[in-house]
Amino acid sequence: MDNGVIDIGVNGAWDDPQTAEAYRDANTARARALIARGEARPIWVQVAFARPLPADEVRALVEKTGFQVENYMLVGRASNGERVMHVQMGAIGDDVAMQASDPHWNVEMGYAGIMLLQGTVETTEEGLGRWLTDERVYIIDTTGEEVRELAAQRHANAVAGREIVVSLESPFWDFEW
Numbered sequence: 001m002d003n004g005v006i007d008i009g010v011n012g013a014w015d016d017p018q019t020a021e022a023y024r025d026a027n028t029a030r031a032r033a034l035i036a037r038g039e040a041r042p043i044w045v046q047v048a049f050a051r052p053l054p055a056d057e058v059r060a061l062v063e064k065t066g067f068q069v070e071n072y073m074l075v076g077r078a079s080n081g082e083r084v085m086h087v088q089m090g091a092i093g094d095d096v097a098m099q100a101s102d103p104h105w106n107v108e109m110g111y112a113g114i115m116l117l118q119g120t121v122e123t124t125e126e127g128l129g130r131w132l133t134d135e136r137v138y139i140i141d142t143t144g145e146e147v148r149e150l151a152a153q154r155h156a157n158a159v160a161g162r163e164i165v166v167s168l169e170s171p172f173w174d175f176e177w
Contacts, residue, residue: 052113076111
């Protein structure tokens with residue numbers, strides 16, 4: 001905790017298929033329960049796609065669902081064959097660079113597409129529900145919402161007036177891209 005911020009890291013067991021599937025199922029069930037509450041409120045989520053998607057596809061889905069992008073991650077390969085990623089803060093604009101140079105490492109990088117997205121979406125069928133039904137989505141991770149709710153319920157005095165920042169591990173490094 002620093003300056004009124006509580007940082008909580010959540011590590012998944014993505015290398016175990018049964019545990020990964022249970023984690024995905026728990027997130028789907030949690031998202032469905034949030035929608036069923038009928039509160040239509042924005043929650044912070046992390047979306048991992050099953051494969052890198054072109055920026056225009058992601059942008060269209062974001063616009064259709066009212067998703068407010070905090071940041072997104074591009075993945076690809078460097079000219080030396082290494083896997084690379086680049087995190088971009090803010091909305092997905094029309095000018096997403098799919099090529100970059102790294103003079104420090106003397107490599108060219110080509111990005112295959114967007115693999116990870118973080119931001120907020122409303123707990124409605126048109127918002128969160130739409131992400132749950134899209135086959136391009138590997139997981140829409142709602143764990144951050146559960147962590148915040150549990151902290152407020154179980155540790156109300158400790159978290160009162162503080163921002164809770166939840167960082168989530170993602171399985172994208174295990175995917176083919």
